Amino acid sequence: MKRLFAVTLGILTAIGGFVDIGDLVTNALVGARFGMRLAWVVVVGVIGICLYAEMSGRVVAVSGRPVFDLIRERLGRRTGLFALIASFLVTLLTLIAEIGGVALAFELASGVNYLLWMPLAAFAVWLVIWRVKFSHLEQVFGLLGLLLIVFAVALWKLGPDWGDLVQQATSPGPIGHETWATYAYYGIALFGAAMTPYEVFFFSSGGVEEKWDRRDLVTERSNVFIGFPLGGLLSLAIAGCAAVLYLPIGVQVETLGQVTLPAAVAFGKLGLAIVLLGVFAATFGAALETSLSCGYTIAQYFGWQWGKFVRPRQASRFHVVMIICLILSILVLMTAVDPVKVTEYSVVFAAMALPLTYLPILIIANDPDYMGEQKNGRVLNFFALVYLGLLLLASIAAIPLMIVTRAGR
Amino acid sequence: MAAEGRVLHAQLHLLDRQLIHERTGELLGKVDDVELDLDAGIPVLTALISGHERIPATQIVAIDSAIKILPGDLDLTKGDDWVEQHIIDKIPGAGDATE
Amino acid sequence: MRLNELLGHRVLDRAGDDIGGVADVRLVQDGPLQPSMQAAFRVDGLIVVEKHATRLFGYERHVGPALLRWLVHRRLGAVLYLPWEDVAAVTDGTVQARSGREDLKPLEEMPRY
Numbered sequence: 195m196k197r198l199f200a201v202t203l204g205i206l207t208a209i210g211g212f213v214d215i216g217d218l219v220t221n222a223l224v225g226a227r228f229g230m231r232l233a234w235v236v237v238v239g240v241i242g243i244c245l246y247a248e249m250s251g252r253v254v255a256v257s258g259r260p261v262f263d264l265i266r267e268r269l270g271r272r273t274g275l276f277a278l279i280a281s282f283l284v285t286l287l288t289l290i291a292e293i294g295g296v297a298l299a300f301e302l303a304s305g306v307n308y309l310l311w312m313p314l315a316a317f318a319v320w321l322v323i324w325r326v327k328f329s330h331l332e333q334v335f336g337l338l339g340l341l342l343i344v345f346a347v348a349l350w351k352l353g354p355d356w357g358d359l360v361q362q363a364t365s366p367g368p369i370g371h372e373t374w375a376t377y378a379y380y381g382i383a384l385f386g387a388a389m390t391p392y393e394v395f396f397f398s399s400g401g402v403e404e405k406w407d408r409r410d411l412v413t414e415r416s417n418v419f420i421g422f423p424l425g426g427l428l429s430l431a432i433a434g435c436a437a438v439l440y441l442p443i444g445v446q447v448e449t450l451g452q453v454t455l456p457a458a459v460a461f462g463k464l465g466l467a468i469v470l471l472g473v474f475a476a477t478f479g480a481a482l483e484t485s486l487s488c489g490y491t492i493a494q495y496f497g498w499q500w501g502k503f504v505r506p507r508q509a510s511r512f513h514v515v516m517i518i519c520l521i522l523s524i525l526v527l528m529t530a531v532d533p534v535k536v537t538e539y540s541v542v543f544a545a546m547a548l549p550l551t552y553l554p555i556l557i558i559a560n561d562p563d564y565m566g567e568q569k570n571g572r573v574l575n576f577f578a579l580v581y582l583g584l585l586l587l588a589s590i591a592a593i594p595l596m597i598v599t600r601a602g603r
Numbered sequence: 604m605a606a607e608g609r610v611l612h613a614q615l616h617l618l619d620r621q622l623i624h625e626r627t628g629e630l631l632g633k634v635d636d637v638e639l640d641l642d643a644g645i646p647v648l649t650a651l652i653s654g655h656e657r658i659p660a661t662q663i664v665a666i667d668s669a670i671k672i673l674p675g676d677l678d679l680t681k682g683d684d685w686v687e688q689h690i691i692d693k694i695p696g697a698g699d700a701t702e
Numbered sequence: 703m704r705l706n707e708l709l710g711h712r713v714l715d716r717a718g719d720d721i722g723g724v725a726d727v728r729l730v731q732d733g734p735l736q737p738s739m740q741a742a743f744r745v746d747g748l749i750v751v752e753k754h755a756t757r758l759f760g761y762e763r764h765v766g767p768a769l770l771r772w773l774v775h776r777r778l779g780a781v782l783y784l785p786w787e788d789v790a791a792v793t794d795g796t797v798q799a800r801s802g803r804e805d806l807k808p809l810e811e812m813p814r815y
Contacts, residue, residue: 257668259621266633267619274619324694327701497621497633497653499683507697508629510687560766563616564668575767608732608741610813612749613705615726637705639727639745641792646745647733652704660743661736 200413202336203400204247204421206479209339211243211393212236212425213432214288214480215295215450216537218473220387221429222453224380225436226445227372229362233430235381239388240426242581244418246552249559249570249578250394251414254401257564261398261555262494268554278495280547282488285392287540289484290523293319294533295477298450303470312527316520319481323516328403328502331482338475340424344468345431348460354438362437379595379602382588386544388426389585391551392487399490403503411568450534489516538601545592548585556582611666613637613648621669622653622679631679634670653679703792713750713784713797721803722782725751728812747786748797749809752779782806 213221224232250261259267266274296319297311304311322331368377397417406414435456436447447453450473457469486502493500493512500512527533556578559570570578596602611617622631636652651658651670656677665671691697711724726749733742754777775781784806790798799806 259668263621267621270619271635325696325699325701330702493630497630499630499680502701505698505700506694507687507691509683510691510697511683514686514690556770557766570767579767579769608730608744610746611729611731611743613727613729614709618705639703639705639708641703641745645733646786648729648743648745661738663740 198337199333201417201420202332203397203404204417205340205424206332206336206421206483207247207393207397207400207417208243208421208425209336209342209428209476210396210480210483211388211390211422212429213339213342213476214387214484214537215291215298215477216288216534216540217387217429218295218432218453218476219447219450219534220380220383220537221432222436222440223447224384225433226440226447228369228377228380229437229441230359230430230434231362231366231369232377232381232384233363233433234366235384236388236426236429236433238584239385240422241577242385242584243389243393244422245574245578245581246389246555247394247397247422248415248418249574250398250555251401251406251418252411252568253555253558253564254398255406255408255410255414256566256568257558258402258407259558259564260402260490260494261394261551262491264558265551265554266495268557269550273550274495277547277550278491280543281391281395281551282491283543284390284540284547285395285484285487285491286519286522287536287543288390288392289481289488289519290526291533291536291540292477292481292484293520293523294527294536295450296474296481297527298533299470299474299477302451302454302473308533309528309530313524315478315481316524319478319485320517320520322482323485323502324506324513328400332400335475335479335482339472339479341468341472342428342476343431344457344461344465344472345428345435348457348465349431349434349438351460352435352438352456354434359434359437373599375595376599376602378591379599382592382595383541383602384429385584385588386541386548386592388429389548389552390544391547392484392491394551394555395487395490396483399486399494399501403501405503408568448534485516485519488519489513538596541592541596545589548589549582552582552585613639616666617651617670620666622651622658623669623671625664625671625673629680631672631674654681708792711792711795711797713748713799715799716802719803721799721806722750722752722780723754724797725749725778725781728783745786748784748789750782750784750806752782754778781809783809783812 254260265277269277293312293316296315297308300311301308368374439456440447454469457465489512490500492515498511499509501509506513558564562569617634617637620634624631632653634651634653638650640647640649648660650660656679658672662673662675664673709724713721715721728746728749729743730746731741731743733744736742784799788799788801790800
């Protein structure tokens with residue numbers, strides 16, 4: 195159990211990336227439309243985020259400097275500001291969606307409209323940030339989020355034709371009336387979700403919150419290599435359930451209710467209760483991750499005091515940024531915009547933010563002034579460069595594909 | 604020059620680096636500019652600039668992955684203090700450690 | 703003078719030809735002793751980049767993945783070192799050198815520490 199507690203930072207970070215509200219729906223939607231034919235993208239994404247999160251964690255353990263600190267330092271004030279605006283908008287849009295997601299989970303559980311739950315959800319997120327210690331926050335929401343493993347168990351219980359699923363996974367490409375454009379669009383969406391920039395902001399800042407130093411390199415690595423693959427597994431399980439339940443009968447997934455249905459089909463009311471608790475924890479955890487990341491990025495760009503390791507009054511601008519972001523979330527959601535749709539637009543900003551986030555990490559992880567003996571080896575650099583190329587490609591293709599497919603429709 | 608001193612590149616190693624209080628570890632802003640005296644007999648680095656404040660080179664303690672300084676009379680946390688007084692301190696629990 | 707002002711100054715050689723822009727300033731900690739008993743950082747010379755004198759990302763020092771290094775260096779052109787002794791004058795937007803382009807060493811020949 196103690197071992198599990200040591201890797202909750204990685205687990206919570208990964209939950210925010212792979213199974214936040216937007217991705218819960220995207221994963222199920224992809225499963226329902228393409229079966230397991232996009233599963234390989236999740237695997238590629240898991241490897242990519244592992245590579246770069248490990249680098250960012252190692253940089254923090256060795257030098258004490260989190261990711262956005264480095265972005266400003268290596269890209270300079272102007273390019274750094276551009277990166278800040280793009281990645282802040284991605285993070286804020288995701289935060290807005292998560293607050294809506296938490297409220298939607300309550301709606302599913304209570305039947306009361308999510309708009310009424312939404313201010314309460316935002317207030318609860320703020321209260322946790324204001325009062326709860328970082329390590330407690332990551333443990334509670336990281337571990338509760340793992341309840342989503344119920345999807346993996348449900349998949350097994352549904353008794354699918356495993357050979358068929360494997361056959362889908364090994365034959366990439368669109369089926370039926372789907373086009374290559376929609377296939378590529380959802381591929382990029384899944385890849386972007388796996389490598390979404392706030393994961394490294396949160397993970398590296400979390401390393402500072404946890405006061406990592408050189409002796410914590412093993413902890414850092416176990417967080418990466420347990421947390422992110424677990425996130426990927428959850429994402430695949432959700433897609434798998436949808437592939438079994440919805441693909442054969444041609445049902446389109448649009449709502450959170452449809453996402454949770456497989457667990458209810460497999461385990462009845464108990465399954466539904468577990469999955470709702472898991473969805474709540476995952477979206478709440480993602481809300482914490484994104485609201486903290488909003489504070490981390492802005493404070494680190496300007497060099498302000500940040501972090502939950504000091505009292506709120508000692509990091510007042512950091513806390514004020516998060517309060518403003520949460521108020522903004524409430525205001526945006528009050529327009530009754532669909533929370534799930536909000537994340538679609540974040541793809542646009544993610545395209546701009548992705549290369550600018552990961553390039554500085556790669557540069558610093560290679561800098562002997564910072565890293566000494568802990569700098570990257572050649573094999574790691576080779577793969578990191580391959581992924582930088584992939585990120586660049588995804589960035590360039592994302593916006594045109596979004597327009598051509600009308601966001602995957 | 605007799606002894607070989609440490610080599611730094613002003614833009615790479617100083618510009619946009621994090622400033623830290625040498626004693627308390629408090630984060631004090633970024634280096635926005637570097638002041639050089641090029642007209643002196645021996646041209647030297649004279650100060651770091653952060654916002655409107657000028658940090659004389661004599662107050663730099665160490666240059667590492669962050670720059671450790673002794674701020675002395677300098678007011679580098681003006682913005683933070685303002686927000687603290689006008690907003691954050693009005694919320695209950697602002698001065699408490701988290702649990 | 704402020705660093706942000708100096709960066710991007712055009713560098714003219716003895717003959718008045720433009721040989722590049724100021725990309726960074728090399729400092730060596732062997733200047734006069736300060737009251738804090740630390741030696742001051744002395745301005746040792748200017749790092750001059752043939753083409754785009756913007757951010758070097760530290761790549762002028764030849765660290766990092768070879769492919770990125772190659773890309774950055776192709777964009778920068780030659781990275782030269784102009785010792786402070788060879789600077790005749792720093793005026794509005796330009797640095798006048800005493801030496802010719804052919805006298806300047808590539809930066810990579812300078813010790814890094």
